Amino acid sequence: MPIPTNQPGQNRCVIERVTPELDAGRYAIKATVGDVISVEADVFADGHDKISARLLYRPESAADWLEVPMNPIENDRYGASFLIEKEGFYRYTFVAWVDHPLTWQHEITLKIRDGQRVEVELLSGALFFDEMATLALPDDARALQAAAKLFRDKRGYEHALHLATGPDVKAWIARYPLRHHATRYDRELAVYVDRERARFGAWYSLFPRSTHPEPGQHGTFRTTAALLPRLADMGFDVLYIPPIHHIGTAFRKGKNNAVTAQPGEPGVPYGIGSELGGHDAIHPDLGTLEEFKALVEESQTFGIEVALDLAIQCSPDHPWVRDHPDWFRLRPDGTIQYAENPPKKYQDIYPLNFETDDWRNLWEELKRVLLLWGAWGVRIIRVDNPHTKAFGFWEWVIAEVKAEYPDMLFLSEAFTRPKVMQQLAKLGFSQSYTYFAWRETKAGLTQYLTELTQGEMRHYFRPNFWPNTHDILTWPMQSGSEALYLSRFFMAATLSSNYGIYGPVYEYLEHTGIPGKEEYFNSEKYEIRHWNWQHVNKLTYVIGLVNKARRENSALQHTNNITFCDIANDHLLAYLKTHADGNRILCVVNLDPAQTQAGQVRVPFDKIGKGPDEEYLVRDLLTDAAYVWRGETNFIALDPHVLPMHLFRVEDLYR
């Protein structure tokens, strides 16, 4: 049956207030395979006739719409859902119509119950059956024709009454809808379906140049590859490395961001480009392109992906400065405008000017770089400060790159105002850094997670929680408290299905900041560091256990499935994560790094599928301790000097 399109004048249904729908369909929502998309709409017609509505959806590649009947929720609101089964774009929209056969069955039933004669109404029914028969499968068509004949035969009156009000007619009406004058929703909405890694992954960031086993040596792709077994053992999915290109020498910065580098200092990887090459070239001290590709390939054998870093900015030595001075802002004295945050100057960095009249070539060049990286085998891009480049560029380039590499993922490193961060996510970024590092209290964390997972953002903004990055060492982390490093790591990894740590520094509890700043002292951005990559401690042990639990528990592989649990102690944060497959994880964290905190956690028993007095087991996946709990309220005490958290799996008791 063809789905009707709008016929102005005679259609009577209205479809509106659709959710999810971002800015009247301007932006796509996001999903991964296996997600169930639940949609709602207001649907109504004039008068008192019955209406029917259907959700229409299809993968963009499919020619035909699939139809799902919509069910009433309340007050003219209807809902339906569909399962995402493949990657790429899906579309969804709606159709609704005044359902005359359904109205007819409703009304004839009332009249028959009232004892009225309904000969004429039966004739109306016969006309409906005639038309349905033209749409029906052969068996149904024969049954419909027989019913129409019966309804026209005065001798079959009693039998017809029975049939008219019964389930067969109801089923035919649903199966062969007569959709004259149907209303089609006037927008087709989009879902972009990414691969699973968009939704779920543990990131580890390091500087390859700091991976050499010998102190004082420049690390390489090969010494980085040597760390893969360790990262795999610890359960990481993504290895993110800062820019790997040539580093400029003009205005090169020294250790701790000194204005002038000393001879022999390596410079900042974000001062991209030298006369030897720009974003499409590789720093020779790290190795060759072949060695980089080998790192990418070897990572895959450990189940790890390498994420590259796109920082759209140049050192004064970058080839673009020579070849395309018009891509930069020129000062009236003929020099190129360096980066500024007045009164501060960053003369080692030239920002690109997205208002350049040659913007088309600039965009194409940046696309070329990304496609080149794709050809190198890279499928994850961490984008440095995307909020300082034009929005329109991101929307275009992400779409262009995904057209070539649909599995390419983009992480937005925008630590800026909420609406700017939201906009970048709407425009296509697969994941986004967040304010998590600065949400420290129970109230702050609860409010922020509620905003991310319960509001409109849940449809398009995938958070990636980092307790630290190579740019960020928050004030509390400067205490170096082991309990705090444990709890912050744990919350990042269990509140959000995507998280990351800036690795060796975190593992070592390195915590010296630059005075007055939330930044690392002796930062690897400005110098080569040396780490003992064999070390183990409580933190590395817990990281391994938590990552293992994440891989084994589907509830930890999603972010929006969170419910906060009441617990009358502001130092204790408790949250339940559940998945449709029955997996239930209850996390409890002591936010106080100094003292044992205790309280009664209230488990919403309906969400764990238990009655109010039913017993169940909670098993701590970190210690393997198991407790039998009953009902809603159960006691918790957490000593931060032992472990500041529980990672409980809720299990059924059979005895």
Added chain:
Amino acid sequence: MPIPTNQPGQNRCVIERVTPELDAGRYAIKATVGDVISVEADVFADGHDKISARLLYRPESAADWLEVPMNPIENDRYGASFLIEKEGFYRYTFVAWVDHPLTWQHEITLKIRDGQRVEVELLSGALFFDEMATLALPDDARALQAAAKLFRDKRGYEHALHLATGPDVKAWIARYPLRHHATRYDRELAVYVDRERARFGAWYSLFPRSTHPEPGQHGTFRTTAALLPRLADMGFDVLYIPPIHHIGTAFRKGKNNAVTAQPGEPGVPYGIGSELGGHDAIHPDLGTLEEFKALVEESQTFGIEVALDLAIQCSPDHPWVRDHPDWFRLRPDGTIQYAENPPKKYQDIYPLNFETDDWRNLWEELKRVLLLWGAWGVRIIRVDNPHTKAFGFWEWVIAEVKAEYPDMLFLSEAFTRPKVMQQLAKLGFSQSYTYFAWRETKAGLTQYLTELTQGEMRHYFRPNFWPNTHDILTWPMQSGSEALYLSRFFMAATLSSNYGIYGPVYEYLEHTGIPGKEEYFNSEKYEIRHWNWQHVNKLTYVIGLVNKARRENSALQHTNNITFCDIANDHLLAYLKTHADGNRILCVVNLDPAQTQAGQVRVPFDKIGKGPDEEYLVRDLLTDAAYVWRGETNFIALDPHVLPMHLFRVEDLYR
């Protein structure tokens, strides 16, 4: 200066989340002359440059946009407002741009304060001035040229610094914006501006056939006109009368909706049409067309408008049934489908079928009727049950009629589900009946008024509050309590700037219902009644005083200007209405018709322009009693047997 249009690629601003905006601009908001429309939008760009944004608006008839700078509210949200000065459509939209001169001034100021040399920055400023001068008025152009020259002259360095950071440059930047690569909002939104009566009016409904001074006589337009002085004295603005057309005889209903009329019974005015004519003809017992026009004209001399009633339905004798049987639903036996609410039958009424293939002619005929009524001088139409006719028809016919008669107002009599009522308002109805009659408790009234006046509905849905209608006598009103009739009238007239009563019945406290129904016994719908039109009582006295107060106090001429006041007694409802001209009205109502109720009302002193300890006067406009109050909390006691309400005007004390 031309306002830029979008140039994809180089524009960097985003404009979104506009309010008010109904369904992405699909529907117009409503206003009347003198209203100030406040709009907001999220506006932001990439990066850290300063941006500027402007609201653009114009009456649809004007060629040029008027511009209003938008001011930041918080977090990338901006606001602006504009005054409505004429009737008809207005349009509004937005433009935003990265403001390079503004950014320049901000940054050079920081550098100068930091003691940096800014010769190059001054040259940048000179370039901006050069361009601004091409846009500027002659005096400013000369000043800008001089400034550019100064900025290029090393000898004037100190003077240039002074100028660069000062107010002159700031003013030039605002006055002559350089709007390269500006972003235009991609929707132009609409406001429909009605005349004042759309916003403010007291309606009185009566049946003209019941206006004859002699019992047993059929009232006429002339006997109706004789009541105009009384209605004017009582302060009413609109006289609404049920259909005035021929009444069918087939299946005519008798007294109290008897299935069969007795000989001589007049029938129901809603059983429209006989062989003598339909919606374009007049019942001869009421008078001639000339007499109807005379009623309309004479009303105007009393400041009263006559509202006609459009009920799109036919008696079986209506000419349309004979001439256009295809405008109705045909049953399989060849008869026309009468109205039903199964198992109930209404064989005296044939509904029109808006799914007819001949819908174009049906729509045109209904438009012809409305334009004819317009030609008779009618400018207000009360529409009976619009929710049982196709939405698309209303949108079309209201627009068509307003194209001819822009001052035509339409009141929607849809007592149905919320979204259907909202849809009719969005499609163009000027006013709407509401659930007011069934909102009886303090909580129910507060919640409903909040929904109507604080949510999105305030932009398009103008409530018209009726404590009764000729179809509705609520259960509490069936008590006949004088206090209840007083308080319900009072709330209708003060909560909403549009209200009405079904008059003589209300004034007489007639309260006998049909057992088990919220309907009048001996309803005028089915018979001619006789009333003493000279009577006066407490109710008529209060009606006159309240209508006078409405005319003299601008705060009562608006609906959305309401603030509920705390008062710790569930039987007492208190609300403040304020207007920008300084008028402040405080209403307090005792909802308990039996007992005196007392409490402390908390007046939000900031809304009345008073300090927390300041004295002011409240003068009861019903009794002329005046009290000196101080601060927020003041005592109220209301005896329902005296008067169940205060209508206070807040006045300043000068002593």
